[in-house]
Amino acid sequence: MRKPLVAGNWKMNGSSAGNKLLLNEILAAANSFPSVDVALFPPAVYLHQVQQALKDSNVAWGTQNVSSYHQGAYTGEISATMLHDFDCKYVLIGHSERRCLYAELELDQLVLDRIIAEKYNMAISEGLIPIICIGESPEEHAVGKTEEVIGRHLDILIEHQGVKSLSQAVLAYEPVWAIGTGRSATPEWAQDVHSFMRERVAKYDVETAQGLRILYGGSVKGNNAAPLFSKPDVDGGLIGGASLDANEFVKICQSAQKQVLG
Ligand code: PGA
Secondary structure, eight states: OOOOOOOOOOOOOOHHHHHHHHHHHHEEEGOTTTTSEEEEEGGGGGGGHHHHHHTTSSSEEEOHHHSSSSSSSOOOOOOOOHHTTOOOOOEEEEEEEHHHHHHHHTOOOOHHHHHHHHHHHHHHHHHHHEEEEEOOOOHHHHHTTTHHHHHHHHHHHHHHHHHHGGGEEEEEEGGGGGGTSOOOOOOHHHHHHHHHHHHHTTEEEEEEEHHOEEEEESSTTTHHHHHHHTTTTOOEEEGGGGGGGGHHHHHHHHHHHHHHHO
């Protein structure tokens, strides 16, 4: 069985004082989800605080983005090697909010795909676990293009990096229409897409596909996590808004724990 992963993406939220409370509350409940991998993704300026708070716990951490370059004149960017100074384990790559920022720069799709593939490569070569986010836009969803979009992303990733690299990575299905809208995908919809993703990877390598964790992200809350996680191809969640509320987030982690215990 794949070990579930619950990842909390704080996005651009938090303050030293507020983080302290949130981290303490999550830590106080951490022994209620011993069989689940849990990771937090604070804004990079709070990495030191998160590292100090979580270093002796079963909760890991990472960043919301990483540069595809090692070092140099890249104002505002953060390199993978710097993340080692903070003992980061994971890094989010290709979150739709990041993809939109790039799109604003009018990069064409091929350039965007290349940047994401480079970041992925960088994370893996630096021993970080990339969580690659993919999902269809509301427009693509409306015209039934979900599988086409997801399949294309997966093919590009696998063709650039080789399917075996996915054994060191995590995928997250994040339909853009569900992010921050309060309108989660139904468990059935998530299962169908996750199973499509796993089959797509299996076309290249069955073993990698079977071991691959595929998270669902988009309006996961304490009250809808359990039915989502009960689906066989949903291996946990990428949580945005609800990760800022300790009660909600702990409830989500406990839903994953219940799934492991059966
Ligand atoms: P949400 O965000 O849980 O607030 O919908 C999910 C995400 O963006 O990862």
